[in-house]
Amino acid sequence: MKTIKLDIINENIHYEKLDNGLEIYISYQKDYNNNIACFLTKFGGLDIEFIPIGEKEMTKMPSGIAHFLEHKLFEQKDGISVNEFYKKSGTYVNASTNYKTTKYIFSGPDNFDKNLEFLLDFVQTPYFTDENVKKEKGIILEEERMTKDDPNRLFFETIYRNLFNKIPYNNTVIGTRKDISTITKEDLYRCYNTFYNPSNMALFIVSNKKPKDVLDIVKNNQAKKTFKKVKIIKKEYNENEIVNREKEVIHSNVNETRISYSLKYDISYFEANKTEIYDYFTIFFNLLVGNLSNFNLDLKTKKIISDDIETSISIEKVKNKEFVIFTIATVSNKPNKFVKLLEEKLITKDYDKKDFEIYRKSLLSNLIYQFVDTTSIINYMIDEYLFSNKIGNENIEIEKNINYKRFKEITDKLIIKNRSIVILKK
Amino acid sequence: MKYKKIEKQNYDLYYYKTDKFKTINITTLFINRIDEKNITLDNFLSSYVVNTSKKYNNEILMNKKYIDLFNPSFSVYDIYRDLHYKFYDLTFLDEIYLEKSNNKKTIEFYYDSIFNINESRGKLDRIQTKLIKEQMKSNYLLDEEDPTEKAYYNSIKLISDDLPIKINPKGDKKHLKKINTKDSYSYYQNEIKNSRVIVFLTGNINDDILKNIDDTLNNNITNNHYEIKTYYDVSNVSKVREKIEKTKFKESILYQIYKIPDITLREREVILPVFNNILGGSSSRLFNNIREKNSLAYYAYSNYIKHFGILYMYAGINYKNYNKTIKLMNETLDDIKQGNILDNEIKDSKQVILSNLLKGEDSIYSTVNDMITSVLFNKMDKETFKKELKTIRKEELINLANKLELDVSYLLKGGSNEND
Incomplete structure (x- = not known):
């Protein structure tokens, strides 16, 4: 076992x-009562086209599988x-799926050894029947109905759908009602046998053992x-820098209009590694349009926005290429005016250099905050x-x-x- | 948890010294009379204090100061019961991980924000006031987009007794217009001067920290006293209040709210948590009957508000399953009332509660919350609670179930089309 000293x-x-x-990644935390484990597979909502193990043809699965x-x-x-197994030891158990991964988690102070074994066993012992698949459809269709009432989810899904030409972000993680209804036990086994192989999985543990x-x-x-080598x-997907859709206005039952503004680059454009890009642009956007900037305050004062401007950075890997996405979003009843002013700001890049030093100093504390409890530690590892x-x-090292x-050098390269752009309104 | 108390001339201080956490928490509580008309104003002032101060007079300067102090988390929030409780909550990394004197600087900043509010000539800053009101207006509108919040508050409002839980602690956007710079400032000053103040301190604290707090508070507050009411009794239900509220949402949300008249102290503190876990906790009767066996909902749970003697069941459903879900909820409760509880259910539920107690010890926020609820609302100490938990008998759970009286049946009605 290798020890990585942070x-x-x-x-x-x-x-x-x-x-x-x-x-397997383990963080030993002797002073905590709680133990957490997360069993992760790199199989998510985007993975609907693949060659199932033991087959030769590319298959397309229903969305939401x-x-x-x-x-x-x-x-x-x-x-x-x-659920009943974990309840016996007072242990919390749950699972979640996003576009790229599925995670199974338990968290509890007692019965750790057996809980861990059971996590490995239940994830590695599928049992699908026509009857239990049918029963689950009712539950998932109710979940799907619930997600329809979440405008932020619709907003987020649209941003990603419009950014990518080839990567199938046009499929939601939960799937369409029609697709959910068609899923069979055979589909589930084909996906399971392909993606739930240990070589496609990782286990994260924070424990006092x-x-x-x-x-x-x-x-x-x-x-x-025994597991087959797969x-x-x-x-x-032959994704390129071009976005799928430059602008879309979507409608939902919202009281406040949301606007997102995203930029997409081939990562090689910045001539830096992705950690540098992530760290430096996090600082950059905070100084330029975040809650340290006059821009944010001016726009609020002029009633162009009514909430803080949030920025996020994500990296998307396809084949041998990587793309970096910058997304700037806020609540605004004057979305077009917001875009005009934002673009002026992105071009002039006028921020206060002194603020860079203030922000740089705080990076250390952000790292320590990642290790204040068992949940934050496991999230850091994942x-x-x-x-x-x-x-x-x-x-x-890069942060240091x-x-x-x-x-x-890096942020001056940013051009529009x-x-x-996505606008979500009533 | 063995916390200590220091009685000061103007305030009480409770502290729990531990090196378990990398962070330190200071919560300064101001207790004052409640005036329902001022709840929106209370929320406004809570935002005002964290966004602006006399020294750092706009949100940019405040944000830069937060970063300069290595990102402490400073929040102010209001709770309403018999009295108004305003909590000034500060959590920051201990300076041993950062640089010397950061603890002192952070505490000074915190109390400076509370006691030197951004004002001039007896009025709050006009621009900051306007900005915060705009932000609040936007937040109210965003909250209205959330069906779960709407269903909860609209159902709770229907409870037949006049209980403070019926107050929406976020206030009302209608009242924003009335907030002005002069009256808000005098209201704030009045709250600061006429409140009972209690300080809760948790973490790796030392004499310097205690002295920093004492120096500030001695100069800024006076001694006041308000009696705290711990428990509320509810009356018997004469008629069930039923309401179906049509909305624009797709999902329907059902609430069945029960009052528990004549509830005893042991029932509130010990029996009710176990009962709730069996009825509507994770992998519970409701979860299994409504979701797992009948596929009627993605979620179906129950919850309780022990100080008010209230328990409620809720589920997110398709409208067409409304009657079926109510029937299942009633049958689930009736089954328990008739004595059908397994020993294993009681054992498992106790274990869930004990595990949560242990997990809570890992979190500074749970630890602080434990101390606050013990001091203010006589929460049972952990050792006593554990002993009481061991002695629970099935008959006590059945007896509690039979005390439940349905008071409110509420449906937030969403789209009824199956294909919605």
Whole structure:
């Protein structure tokens, strides 16, 4: 087992990759009562076209199948249900699916060894029947109805759908009512056998048990099971920098109008690694349009916006390419005026250099805040893993060495191109 | 949790010293009389204090100061019961992880924000007032987009007794217009001067921190006293209040609210949490009957408000399943009333509650909340609670179930078309 020492915050993460391909990350927290584990598979709402294991042809699955599968893994063939098993030790259990991953989580202070074994067992023992698939459709259709009442979800889905030409963001994670209704147990098994192989999965644990003991539980459990070696072949998308739709106005039952403004770049354009891009542009947008900027305050004063301007940065990988997306969003009843002023600001880039130093200083505290409780620690590990495909000191090193010269080099390159605007109104 | 009390001339201080957390929390509580007309104003002032101060007079300067102090979390919020409780809540990283003197600087900033509000000549700042009112207006409009919030408050309002839980602690956008710079300032000053003040301190605290707090508070507050009411009794139900409210939402949300007349102290504190867990906790009777067996809802739970003797069941459903869901809710409760509770259900529910107690010890926020509710509302200490929990008998749960009286049946009616 390898120990990764995280600088500055004085924390260790223990890592091992098993022969079956499963990656395990453990944070030992002896002073906490609680233990948390997350079993993750890289299978999400976007993964609907692939060659199922044992087959030769590319298949297209109904939208929402990853989320449906997540629900169905809580069904066990014999004996106790997943919820009832965990309730016996007062343990919380849940699962979630997004565009790229599905996660199964338990959290509780007692019965850790058995809870961990059971997590591995229930996720690795599917049991789908025509009857239990039919039953689940009713529940998921109710969930789908509930999501229709969430305008922010519609807004977010539209932003991504309009940014990408090829990556199938036109499918929602939950799926359409029509697609949900067509899902069969055979579909579920084909997806399960392809994506729930340990080589496509990772396990994250924060525990007060010694890492070696934790690892032994996982190793012993996995040694009892056999898994085929698989090579997952997903449909590859020839995504390019061009956005799918430059502007769209969508309507929903909202009282306040939302506006999002996104820019899309091939990551190589910035001549920097993605951690640098993420860190420097996080600072950049905070200084330029965030809650440290006069811009934000001026627009509120002039009643152009009625909430803070939020920015987010995401990285999208396809084939051998990566794209970086900057999204700036707010609540505004004058969305066109907002876009005009925002673009002027993005061109002039007038921020106060002194604010850079203030912000840089606070990066250290942000890192320490990631280690204040078991939930924040496991989230840190998962986010790092999904961002970099590993956990290490590289990103911390970059944060330690953030400087104004490099900040200017990278952020001065920003120009307005490949923009996509979404307006959500009544 | 063994917290300590220090009685000061003008205020009481409770503290819990522990090095378990990397953060320190200071919560300064101002208790004053309640005036329902001023709830929107209370919310306005809570936002005003965290967004502007005399020294850092706009939100940019405040935000820069937060970052300069390594991102402390400063929030102000209001709770209404028999009295108005305003909590000034500050959580910050201990300076041992940062730089020396940051604790002192952060505490100074915190109290400076509270006691040196941004005013001039007896009026709050006009521009900041306008900005915060605009932000609040927007937030009210955004809240109205949320069906779950609407269903909760609209159903609670129908409870037949006059209980403070019927007050929406966020206020009302209609009252925003009345807020002006002069009256708001004098109201704030009056609250500061005439409140009972209690300070709660948690984390790796030392004498310097205690001295910093004491120096500030001695100069800024006076000694006041208000008696706190802990428990409320509810009356018997004479007629069930039923309401179906048609809305623009797709989902329908059903609430069945029960009053529990003649509830005893042990029932409120010990029996009710276990009963609720069996009825409507995770993997409970409601979850299994409504969701798992009948696929009628994505969620179906129950919850309780122990100090007011209230329990409610709720579920997000399709309107066409309204009658069926009510029938299942009634049958689920009737089954318990008739004594059908398994020993394992009681055991598992107790275990869930004990685990949550242990998990709470890992969180500074839960630890602070425990101390506050113990001091203000006589929350049972953990050891006593655990002992009481062990002695629960099935008959006590059945007896409690039979005390429940349906008071409100409310439906937030969404789209009825199955294909919506």
